[in-house]
Amino acid sequence: MKVTAEPVSRLIDELNKLPTIGPKTASRLAFYILRGSKDDAEALAQAIIDVKEKIVYCSECFNLTEHDPCPVCSNKDRDRQILCVVEEPLDVVALEKTHEFNGLYHVLHGHIDPINGIMADDLRIRELVNRVKLGDVNEVILAMNPNVEGRATANYINRLLVPLGATISTLATGLPVGGDLEYADEITLSNALKGRRLI
Numbered sequence: 001m002k003v004t005a006e007p008v009s010r011l012i013d014e015l016n017k018l019p020t021i022g023p024k025t026a027s028r029l030a031f032y033i034l035r036g037s038k039d040d041a042e043a044l045a046q047a048i049i050d051v052k053e054k055i056v057y058c059s060e061c062f063n064l065t066e067h068d069p070c071p072v073c074s075n076k077d078r079d080r081q082i083l084c085v086v087e088e089p090l091d092v093v094a095l096e097k098t099h100e101f102n103g104l105y106h107v108l109h110g111h112i113d114p115i116n117g118i119m120a121d122d123l124r125i126r127e128l129v130n131r132v133k134l135g136d137v138n139e140v141i142l143a144m145n146p147n148v149e150g151r152a153t154a155n156y157i158n159r160l161l162v163p164l165g166a167t168i169s170t171l172a173t174g175l176p177v178g179g180d181l182e183y184a185d186e187i188t189l190s191n192a193l194k195g196r197r198l199i
Contacts, residue, residue, distance in 0.1 A: 084104070086143050
C-alpha cells in the first residue's frame, strides 16, 4: 500500500534530482511546500519558469544574464584589458562580492573532465581564444578551482593563450584565513609556502 499520494511522490522525485538534495531533504522540502500557501507555491513555480524563459548567455562572456550583453560586459568603467576566466557563473558572483576585480569575465561552464566525458570542445574555450585574439586583452587570469580538473583546464588554456602574447596568471592559493596548519593538506601547505610574501 502506497502511503504518499502520487503528486507528492512526483514532487519529491523532482526535488531529489537537484544537486546535494537527497531523498530526506527532498521529502522535507515537498512537505514544506505543501504546508505553505498556494500563492507561495505559484510564486516558486513562476520563478522557476522565469529563469528558464528569461535567462540567456551573455554573447561576450557567457555568464547568465537577463539582458545581452550582461551588466559587467556593458559597463564602460570596467577594465577591458584584464580578463578573468572562471568555470561557472557562481564563480563570477563570488569574485564580484570581493569588490577587488574590475576587469571582464569569461565563463567556461565547466572544466575538462575526460572521466565524465567533458572535453575542451564542450566548454567555451574556443570563444575565449577568439576574445584574446580579437580584443585588447593584456592579461588573462585563470581562476579555476584548485583541484585536478581545474589545474588541467588551466594548463590546457595556458598552452593555447601563451602564443597570443597575453600575460597569463592564476589566483594565489594557500591557507584559508582562520585555518589551522594541522588540518591543511600537503598541496595547500605547499602552495602556501610557494606563495609566501614579505610582511
